Amino acid sequence: MEFETYHFDAVIVGSGGAGLRAALMLSEKGIRTAVVSKVFPTRSHTVAAQGGINAALGNILPDNWLWHMYDTIKGSDYLGDQDAIEYMCREAPDVVRELEHFGVPFSRTESGKIYQRPFGGQSLNFGQRQAARTCAAADRTGHAILHSLYQQNLRAQTTFFVEHQAIDLIRDERGDIAALMVLDIATGEYKVLRSRAIMLATGGAAQLFRTNTNARINTGDGLAMILRAGLALQDMEFWQFHPTGLSGKGILISEAARGEGGVLRNAAGEAFMKHYAPHARELASRDVVARAIAIEVQEGRGCGVNQDHVWLDLTHLDSALIKQRLPAIREIALTFAGIDICQEPIPVYPTAHYMMGGIPTNIHGQVKTLNDQGEVEVLPNLFAVGECACVSVHGANRLGGNSLLDIVVFGRAAARQLIEQLSHQPLDYFDAPLDLQPVERRIQRWQACDASSSDGTPASLRQRLQTIMETGCGVFRTEDTLNKCIDDLTEFSAQVDKLMLQDRSEVFNLERLEAFELENLLALAWATVHSARSRQESRGAHYRLDYSSRDDDNWLKHTLYFQSQPVNTPRLAYVPVTLQPLTVPSFPPKKRVY
Amino acid sequence: MLTLRFSIQRYLPEQDRIPRMQLYELALAQMPRDWMLLDALEHLRQQDPTLAFRSSCKEGVCGSDGMNVNGKNRLSCITRLSTVWDEVKDKDGIIKIHPLPGLPIIRDLVVDMNQFFQHYAAVQPWLIPPAGDRDHELLQTPTQRAELEGLYECILCACCTTSCPAFWWNPDKFHGPAALLAAQRFVSDSRDQHTQTRLQALDDAYGTFRCRNIQNCTANCPKGLDPSGAIRALKRKMLTE
Ligand SMILES: Cc1cc2nc3c(=O)[nH]c(=O)nc-3n(C[C@H](O)[C@H](O)[C@H](O)COP(=O)(O)OP(=O)(O)OC[C@H]3O[C@@H](n4cnc5c(N)ncnc54)[C@H](O)[C@@H]3O)c2cc1C
Numbered sequence: 042m043e044f045e046t047y048h049f050d051a052v053i054v055g056s057g058g059a060g061l062r063a064a065l066m067l068s069e070k071g072i073r074t075a076v077v078s079k080v081f082p083t084r085s086h087t088v089a090a091q092g093g094i095n096a097a098l099g100n101i102l103p104d105n106w107l108w109h110m111y112d113t114i115k116g117s118d119y120l121g122d123q124d125a126i127e128y129m130c131r132e133a134p135d136v137v138r139e140l141e142h143f144g145v146p147f148s149r150t151e152s153g154k155i156y157q158r159p160f161g162g163q164s165l166n167f168g169q170r171q172a173a174r175t176c177a178a179a180d181r182t183g184h185a186i187l188h189s190l191y192q193q194n195l196r197a198q199t200t201f202f203v204e205h206q207a208i209d210l211i212r213d214e215r216g217d218i219a220a221l222m223v224l225d226i227a228t229g230e231y232k233v234l235r236s237r238a239i240m241l242a243t244g245g246a247a248q249l250f251r252t253n254t255n256a257r258i259n260t261g262d263g264l265a266m267i268l269r270a271g272l273a274l275q276d277m278e279f280w281q282f283h284p285t286g287l288s289g290k291g292i293l294i295s296e297a298a299r300g301e302g303g304v305l306r307n308a309a310g311e312a313f314m315k316h317y318a319p320h321a322r323e324l325a326s327r328d329v330v331a332r333a334i335a336i337e338v339q340e341g342r343g344c345g346v347n348q349d350h351v352w353l354d355l356t357h358l359d360s361a362l363i364k365q366r367l368p369a370i371r372e373i374a375l376t377f378a379g380i381d382i383c384q385e386p387i388p389v390y391p392t393a394h395y396m397m398g399g400i401p402t403n404i405h406g407q408v409k410t411l412n413d414q415g416e417v418e419v420l421p422n423l424f425a426v427g428e429c430a431c432v433s434v435h436g437a438n439r440l441g442g443n444s445l446l447d448i449v450v451f452g453r454a455a456a457r458q459l460i461e462q463l464s465h466q467p468l469d470y471f472d473a474p475l476d477l478q479p480v481e482r483r484i485q486r487w488q489a490c491d492a493s494s495s496d497g498t499p500a501s502l503r504q505r506l507q508t509i510m511e512t513g514c515g516v517f518r519t520e521d522t523l524n525k526c527i528d529d530l531t532e533f534s535a536q537v538d539k540l541m542l543q544d545r546s547e548v549f550n551l552e553r554l555e556a557f558e559l560e561n562l563l564a565l566a567w568a569t570v571h572s573a574r575s576r577q578e579s580r581g582a583h584y585r586l587d588y589s590s591r592d593d594d595n596w597l598k599h600t601l602y603f604q605s606q607p608v609n610t611p612r613l614a615y616v617p618v619t620l621q622p623l624t625v626p627s628f629p630p631k632k633r634v635y
Numbered sequence: 636m637l638t639l640r641f642s643i644q645r646y647l648p649e650q651d652r653i654p655r656m657q658l659y660e661l662a663l664a665q666m667p668r669d670w671m672l673l674d675a676l677e678h679l680r681q682q683d684p685t686l687a688f689r690s691s692c693k694e695g696v697c698g699s700d701g702m703n704v705n706g707k708n709r710l711s712c713i714t715r716l717s718t719v720w721d722e723v724k725d726k727d728g729i730i731k732i733h734p735l736p737g738l739p740i741i742r743d744l745v746v747d748m749n750q751f752f753q754h755y756a757a758v759q760p761w762l763i764p765p766a767g768d769r770d771h772e773l774l775q776t777p778t779q780r781a782e783l784e785g786l787y788e789c790i791l792c793a794c795c796t797t798s799c800p801a802f803w804w805n806p807d808k809f810h811g812p813a814a815l816l817a818a819q820r821f822v823s824d825s826r827d828q829h830t831q832t833r834l835q836a837l838d839d840a841y842g843t844f845r846c847r848n849i850q851n852c853t854a855n856c857p858k859g860l861d862p863s864g865a866i867r868a869l870k871r872k873m874l875t876e
Contacts, residue, residue, distance in 0.1 A: 080689075081748070083791055084697040098772075141772050144762030144824070146780065146787045153774030181788060184696060188787075192761035227741055256691040289669065292694050373694060376713050377669065498684045500677070544685040546647050549742040552684045 042481050044222075046233045049075045049200075050463055052221055054207045054263060055242030056082035058183070058445060059427025061190035062452030063240055063406075063459075068197035070460050075234060077202040077223055079258050079554075082191045086244055086256040087448065090183025091295035091369060093158060093175035094140075094449075095442035096133035100154040101173040106130040108165060109174060111628055113443060116162040116326050117436025118581035118591065119630035120276070120599070122619035125404045125432040129443075132450045137176050140449065144189040147178050148366070158366070159300045162326040162440040162635070171324060175442040180297050180369045186445060205232070206554055207262060209480040210239065210270045210423075213473035218270060218423050222480045226554065229547025231484060235472060238459050240424035241266070241400060241408075242452070247280070249562055249569070250393035250515070251507035252291035254283060263429040265561035267400050268568065268604040269479070272410045272420075273614070275431040275599050276398035277565065278573035278583045281439055282516050284330035286392025288350035290377055293394065294370055294387055296441040298353060299323040301366050305334065306352045306386065307342040313351075318635035325635035328438045328582045331391040335516045338390070345388060352386035391516055397439055397582065398572070399431035401601065406430065406455025411601060411614055421462060426451045433599065436618075437581020487542060487556045495541035499555035502540060506533060506562055514569055519587045523574040530566055531609050537563060564604060571611035572600045593630050637663045639720060641679065643686065644733045646740050654740065658729075659683070666717050673700060673711040688744035695857065698792035702744050703733040708794035708855040735797040737806060751793045754810040758818040758837065763829045779825040785860055786820035789813060795852035795862050801845045808841035812852035812862035815843060819865040822872060834873050843870065 051067050053060045056078035067074040078085065097104035110130040114121055141147060141155060148156035160175040178185035204226040211233065213219040220235040246261025247253040264274055284305075285294040299305075304312050305323055317333040318325035325333075334351050343349050355363060360383040363371060367382070374380045374387050401409040403419060406426045412418040427448040434447055497505075513526025537559060544552040578592035579585050603612040620627045639661045646654040659679045667674070673690055680686050688711070690700040695713035702711055705722045719730050738746040764773055796802050796811035810818070818837055821827050837843045843866070852862040 080691055080697070080699065081752070081791075084691050084699050086692065086697070088790070089692050089694065089696050138772055139769065142762075142764045142769060144764075144821075144826075146783045146824075149775050149777045149780045151777065153776045153779075155772055178787075181696075184790070185787065189762070195756050196759075196761045227747075256697065257693065258691050369696075376695065377671075498681060500684070501681055542684070546649055546685065546742065548648050549687045549745050551680075551687050 042231070042484070044231050044233045046235060047075070049073050049234060049236045051238045051240065051459055052077065052234050052236040053240045053242055054221065055085070055244060055427065055429070056201065057085035057087040057242060057244050057427060057448065058186055058190060059448035059452040060240070060242035061187070061194055062449045063242065063426060063456040064199045065190060065193050065197055066453060066456035067459065068194065068199040072460060072463065075200045075202055077205045077207055077221070077234070079204065079206050079226070081203050082201065083188055085187060086259055087183045087187040087445070089256065089293070090186070090445055091180040091293065092160060092297035092300065093177035093182045093442050094137060094186070094445035095160070095163070095174045095440070096137040096176055096446065097130065097174060098134050098137065098155060098157060098176065100150055101157045102165060104165065104172060104174055106133060107625065108167060108172065109133065109163070111167050112163050113434065113440055114628045115168070115633055116438055116440040118438055118633055119593070119597065120433065120436030120580060120618055122433050123622040123627060124619050125434045127622040127625060128404050129434050129446060129450045133446055136446070136449045136453060140186060140189065143193045145178060145185045147176060147185070158297060159324060160441045161296050161299070161324045161330070162321070171321070175300065177297065179365070180295055180367050183445065206557065207266065208557060209483060210266050211475050211477060211480055212270070213475050215473050218420070219473065220475055226549060229550060233475070237463060237466065238422040238424065240406070240426060240455060240459065241429055242425070242427045243429045245396050245428040246562070246565055247393040247396065248503070249507065249510050249565055250280070251504070251511040252286060253393040254286060254291060254293040255393070260558040260561050261396070261429070261565045262558065262561045263425065264400060265564040267408070268564050271603070272408065273401060273601040273603050274398060274568050275401040275601055276433060276572070277568040277602055278576050278600060279397035279437050279581060280393060280514070280569070281327055281395035281397060281582050282331045282391040283394035284327055284334055284391055285353050285389040287373070287377055288345070288388035288390045291392040292373060292377055293392070294353060294373070294389055298355060298367060298370055301362065302358050303353050303355045306354050307337045308344045308348065309342065313337055313342070321635035326438055327441065328584070329635055331516055332584060334389070334391055350388040350390040353389045354386040355382045356384060356386060393511070395439055395444060396428060397431070397433070397435040397437065399429050400425035402430045402432055404432060404454060405458035406451050407458065415614065417616060424455045424459060426455045437583060487553050489541065490543060490545045491541040495539070495543070497536065497540065498543070499540065499552055499559045502537060503555065503559055503562065506559070506566060509533060510566055510569070514573055516584065518573055518583070518585050520574070523570055526570045527574070527609060530570065534563065534608065567604070567608050567611070568602045571613065572602050575613055576600060597630065637665055639663065639675065640729045642729045642731050643744070645686070645743050647685070647742060666720065668717070670716040671712050672704065672714045672716050672719055675716050676711055687742045696790060698790035701735050701792040701794045701797070703735055705731055708735055708798045710792060710794070710857045713857060735793055737797045737803045738793070748793060750806055751796055751811070751813070754814040755791065755817060758810060758814045759833070760817040760821060762821065762824060762827055764826055765828055773826045775825050782823040782825070783820060786816060786823060786865060788858055789816055789860060790858060792857065794855045794857055798851040798855040800849055800851065801847055805841060805845055809845035810842045812866060815846070815869060816860065816862040816865045819869045822869060831876070834876055837869065838873050
């Protein structure tokens, strides 16, 4: 096959908050940068973030980054790396102020400062009182941040490859990752982008589950590219189920609704969170609240005809406050459930939301893997940032408001590192030839069409996969559900092998894009179920009914998963959690109560 | 049994010289109360995987799925199926879907938005804060912040601009309502240092003043924003300053 080839110093895959923050710094420094995105930048899913971004600014209550650090470590159920968490929490006030200067229209306090709201899992003085640490632009914070970052990139004249789908990383003959294969969606042309450094910022993948808060495009492409390149994914058993998805739909009702005073009630009208988290109640960590809701429903206290949800009640709040602070939530409930939240409670149930695991990196965003001797090794010119990366600042459970923070902090850190590195590296005088065979095979697989021989479409198969994963790897897991999940995935993989496409056009061939995405989702399904089956404990969002407590003696460690052949026999390895922060004393694991 | 009929504009550049309408049918037990138009379109794609349209967030915030439905520009993911069905069921019983008008068609309901985004970039939609002190927040009172309400929430779906006759007539010169709404957003931001330069640059017979106050933009904004009002306010500011 023949491909047009382009040359850059840096290629960033993804134009969400993480990719755009990095791109802005690179463009400003004059690095020849290209940003590749499946969708127009402002359509990236960062746009959907509602509640806000955490930083110990202390605009409402006195605050301290060390308290933020403590809360994040506790929230992570001690699986987060304390060096990375310290770095993030210390950088937070600075990156938020920077966003403000980029134009983010934050809501304001009477004194003109950035408004901050209380969010789950945050406290003053190491667990004493509820904090107010989440900087918010009403309940449209992600939109506000993403648009502002895109606008600044327009000013900085960043080069975009919009509506280009990245297919795979390409190694050169020396074995170094040297290029990226992309598909121009509008023309069907494949292009090779050669680059001295590549940064993956492809976002989340909760499309793996039937009920989710994620966009259709959130299919974990970057993670699957890493697996196909023979590298590792970390902690893939940890998926956050957000407690309050709109029942039946999965659309997010932000934690901001509880932060502003919303209460969860069961069918008897009882505010049940007091039984699960006597102090923090509605604002306990997400894993705790999600399990509480699932238990209420399982034990027959669910609301509605089918008793399949609980109520999120905001009716006692001042409706002027709701209109000012939660306008988008109000709009969502009205559009999708016909409910005015000022008058009626919202039916909610947990929904797949966020991937704590991902591509392992150090705090400079550089991708880590294991070498042949089983030692951790850094790939200097391959970066991952944002939700697709696992630094790991979220460990086994992410706190609300910490992901928007993660994406801008590490987007910036990775860009800094990349600039520093390129300035020391001599330019290659010639490019080593690329090994295009693996990616060509994959391309050819989906160039062929044969409507007659196929059973199902990529879209219908995605739904099937989502159901398998929700049943086998949901809020509660056991050896049995996980084994069943493996059997189902084995059968399902055979179905994908037989899939044939029907759309012959080269122009905007959605079916082909979905086929690539389906392969990616399937790769992540395997990573998730294998990692989950091996971890015989409950920690954060990974809850095993058959091993219901945390087991620090055996499991205070990160999972690394590699794809192998056949794919139902995994290769797993474990690396220690970094308990030593950069400059402050460690927070040793202790029992986690809210 | 309820059979919904859709007439959808198709165009495959490799085989069609000009766009054509294709009829689709969707049989349902009854009208699903909570379905959006997008849910129906996804079912049609299961019947015919060659039907192309953009969509992503499914909740009306990414702005991907603007399309013209029964003559009005809307986002398929936040338009109730029952609404568009009610509009036609006592007439010909066919829901009519076209791409957003006035932009080149790439395929089926997918339009080329380049020109739209160029106009957006042309109004320099980025904050220019005071130079210097990056270590403190720029203060903004709640009243100053309130000036941005109804301006910053735009999702760039192009429903407004592609409903505007002034844009249809001069798509290369008239910025269109979405871009002008963005211009007004930065002119109204108390933190911005370039209000005067912005107003001067916008003072252009075509770029801004081609707006003839037809107000299709406001009628077609799926987010309930008022670009027409924003343009009036912008023009007023130009005249007074
Ligand atoms: C509904 C919702 C609400 C949330 N609210 C909050 C909140 O209030 N606070 C908080 O801290 N966090 C929140 N989160 C989490 C947070 O928004 C996300 O984790 C974060 O925005 C992810 O940013 P990102 O830049 O990593 O990825 P994204 O914004 O998802 O961007 C991914 C990018 O990668 C591109 N891409 C992916 N695959 C490919 C490919 N193959 N080829 C080319 N491009 C590709 C996409 O086009 C896109 O540009 C929320 C999440 C959701 C879903």
